[in-house]
Each structure stands twice: as C-alpha cells, then as structure tokens.
Amino acid sequence: MRVGILGAGWWAEQHAQALATLEGFAVTGVTSGSLESATAFAAQYGGSAYRTAGELLVAPDVDAVLITAPHEYHAPLALQAIASGKPLLLEKPVATNAEDTHAVLNAARAVGVPCLVGFTSHYFPGFSRAKQIIDSGELGRPLSGQSVFQKRWMEANRRDWHLNRERGGGMLLTAGIHALDRLMWLMDAPVQAVSAVIGTHLHDQQADDLASLFLRFAGGGAGMVGSYGYAQGGPINATTILCEAGSLRVTPDSLETGQEDRWTAVPLILPDNLTLAALAQEWLELRAWAESGQLPRVTPEFAGSVMDVVFAAEESARQEREIRLNP
C-alpha cells in the first residue's frame, strides 16, 4: 500500500515511522502547509513532495491517503480524498463540527471508500485486551465507567491553531477525545444523553483546557470522562469499568481485572514502541478493509458516534443542561 500524506507535522512522522516497520507499505507522496516542509518530509521518509492535495490524490503511485493536517482541514481534505476513491486513514477528529463530520462519513459510505478514523486507543494493548475480555462476556455487561486523560496541555508540538476552538483546537478535540472514545468502546452501548462542564482555566487561549463529561448509556449504564490539560500537574491516562461479574482497570499498557475483592494483572504483550505499533495495526486494518472488506476495530459509525457526543457535550456546556442525542 503506497501512502500519500496530507499534512507533514509530527504525527505524520509517527505514521511514516510506523509504515517503515511494515512489509508492503511505503510513503510515496506528501503535501504540507509549504512545499519546503513537504520536501523536507519527503527527503526523510520517502516519496514525492506535492504542492497541493489535488496533485497528490491523482498520483498513480498513491494507493491510500493519510490525513494528518491541522484539525480544521480534516473535513475538506477528507471529502477531496474520498472523491478520489482511495482508502483513507483520517486522524481524529473527523471534523470540527457535527455537520462536517457526517458529510465526511456519508461521503465515504456513498462512494464506498474505506475510511478508518485514527482513534488509537483501540490499538493499544491495554484497551484492546480489555475490549476482548468484555466481548467474551466473561465479566457480563458493562454498567459504569470512568475515563480520564490528564496531561500537560502545552507540549512542544502545540501550534497556534490548537488554542482556537473554531480551528479545531482545545484539549477535548485534541487529547480528551481519546478518553471518551475508549470509554464508549468499552461500555459497548449507545450514549443517550450527555452533560458537560467545559472551560478554559489554565491557559491564555480561546479553546478549552478542562472538560468533564457525564454520559447516560442505553440500558441504564453511566460514564464519566475527564479531559484535563494542565499547566502544572501529574499525568493520568486511565479507564475503569465495572461490569456485572467483575471490574477492569486499564491504561494503554496495563490491564487489571477485579474479582473477589482483588485486582489481578493481565499479562500483555507490549511492543517496544506503543505508538508505532498501534499505528502499524491501523494500516494493516485499513489494507484488510480495502482488499477484503473486513471492517476495522474503529467503524465509521462508531467514530461518528464519538464525535456526536463531543459536539453534544459542547452544547451541554453552553446551555448548562443535559443534551439528549438523537437515536
């Protein structure tokens, strides 16, 4: 699978390194905000630098597309890529609002193009093993969960657009969405309603740095999500789930099951580099989808449901009341 990359930032570099670990994959094209940065990226990771996405998308040696551009460009680039008919790995968020999100997902369905949304939690050993255990039914139905992503917000890779919600910035769309995504995946039921408090408390920016979400699931379950981008603090990246017949405590690289009032570590096979291994699995699943129609762990419908909850949470925070999701 020969991959053309739209957006040559630090996350594109992670993907390029992941692709380099795989047989049968290569970077064959790249565009970026400037031809200079695209050329520098191509020099390091291979392929040709293009001036525009349109030129890259028609290149005969590009079989699949990766979108790692700033969030505000996800939807327009995704629509362009889908129109080309080439399989797409679209980084989260799908778009910066609900309308664009569903325009992208509907277009992919209409054209019949595989579109894998990069919710990486599904590909980390802790969360993916937890999902297997839940799907096995041995712990019964999930009933309640908490999921927190607390981290330094102003990491080295932050750009101006990260500080502006209109451009798709903010902790929730950038990082907290992973805590929501994995909670919804593990709880395994539709979200019926969301309440949220979202604010900017710790940074001089327009976009959010702290968000707390409360979810009512179909079937009576409940979930709580913390998206906390601190200026000063200690990191937390963990999810706990209580099921009918036992509990789970999960991080990207650890998993414990709780039964008989005790926690027991579940052995995991941990790769040297969690991130590269997760991205490599995304590519293998996109290829399997393109070649044999096998759906990936992250279906477009599921990705759309996560985005719907994000936008409903923002509405809840604005209106200071619970927002019901359309069934």
Place this chain on the structure above:
Amino acid sequence: MRVGILGAGWWAEQHAQALATLEGFAVTGVTSGSLESATAFAAQYGGSAYRTAGELLVAPDVDAVLITAPHEYHAPLALQAIASGKPLLLEKPVATNAEDTHAVLNAARAVGVPCLVGFTSHYFPGFSRAKQIIDSGELGRPLSGQSVFQKRWMEANRRDWHLNRERGGGMLLTAGIHALDRLMWLMDAPVQAVSAVIGTHLHDQQADDLASLFLRFAGGGAGMVGSYGYAQGGPINATTILCEAGSLRVTPDSLETGQEDRWTAVPLILPDNLTLAALAQEWLELRAWAESGQLPRVTPEFAGSVMDVVFAAEESARQEREIRLNP
C-alpha cells in the same frame, strides 16, 4: 465526656473501641433494638443498658450522645437527643430525606447543641492532609475532581434495612456518600447542579447499588462521583483533584501531589488503625466544640450541603435531567 450510645451495632463497637483509646472518655449508656443486645454491648464496652432512648438521654452520667442506629432512626433519635441539650455525634446520613435532614440541623442550631455528623473521610490522614494542602493555597484553586468508592456491597454487616431505600438503605447513603463528601470538601465550592444515574443492577433489592453523580460547582469547577457496590469486582477508594497549580491523588492512607508531570508521595503519619484513630478525632473535636465552641472539620452546614446533593441526585435520576440546587 461520658457517652450514651443509641444503636449497638458493629459501627457502635468501632466507636466504643475508639473511645477506649482516649483519656477522659467512657461509654456510660447504651440502647438498642432489644434490651438483650444493649446488655451484651454494655457488658463488653461498659455503661448501663437502657430500654429506651428517652431513659438514656436523661441519665445524669450521660454527657454526650452517639447515634449509630439504622439510618431510618437517625432523624427521630437526633431530634430527641438535641432536645436533651447534650452534644451529639450523629452518624451519616443525617436523615433519609431532605426535610428531616434540615429539621435535625435546624433544631441543633436553634437549641445551640453541638452536632457533629460522622463524615469520617475528613479524619483520615490522606484526605485531611490533602485538605490542608488545598487550604494552604499552594496549588491554587481546585478546578475538577473525581471520587470513587467501589466496594463489595453485601458485607457481613449488611442488614435487611440496607436493601430498602425508604429505610435509608442503598450503597449511596451507606458508603458512596463518603466519596461525595470528600470531593465536596476538597473542591471547596458550593454545588450548583447535579446530574445522576442511580440504579439497582447487581443485587435483588429495592435500594440502589450503583450511582454516578456529576456536579457543577460554583466558579466553573466540575466533579464526578462513583458509588459502586459490586457483587463481584475489585475495590477502589480514591479521589483525584486538579488544581490551578498542581494535582492531588488521594486515598484514606495515601497522598500524592502532581507537579512537573510527576507524582510525588507526601509522607503521612499513619496510625495502626485508621478507623479508630479517625473516630477518636471526631470525639476530640466534639468535646472541643462543646467546651470551647471550636467548630469541627465537619460543620452542620457542610453536612447539610452533602445531604442536599444526595437527594438532588436521586431526583435527577428519577427525572433523568439535571437538578439545580437552591443557593
């Protein structure tokens, strides 16, 4: 301080053992559901067994009263005790509904009787040290928090009334209330609104076993509380708080502060028996209040605010919408 005990169950035994560790305190009277159990308790812990609360309350060798009866009797016994004018240590919950709660707290204020509500979290080393750090201002204002009490619901000390909400039963009023109490204490701001999902999923009973609460605090803060009484699982009893200039991770006997992306353990002086030491401190604070007017860590106003949130959460769960609290 010579203590008369109303209700001779297992928690009264904890108090009696705590009182035995203190200079100047003694158990001098006890009543219970039956004279037999009161007599057995008195034989073990001292004092006289009484047939009725009324007889105990007028005994000249009873200076202070402890209420450890089943939850449904808290309010009527508290009103009787307050009328006697003797200082009162009232176990949580204050009452099983908002009306009775405020009747009790208003009566104590009107009569001028010290009434310490037994929210023990305030007296555990982890939470009390966390509160000192927050009060010192070194971490700035608390902005968001999560607090979970997940444990086996059907412990050996459960009685029939624990299974019935009308009688004050259920995980939330029995145990989960501690997770709520300490979150509100550490967040240090009034709760403006609450959303909750409360249900009975894991036990054949009328009262709740699982509850999830979402709190909007004055000043823009948010909090999430899990009250999870499992039939099968692993225990969690922890609270995390993110403040402007750092974070806290707390359990009854441990505390870490988060700064510079690292967690650092705060040394705590841990007694041999956390519970007895906590109860002993409650008694010392009740005596100081009675003798010198010094307010305890748990003021009646604060205890009332915790109860208000519990009852608003139950209303939210019934109506499936957010409930605003009266300012």
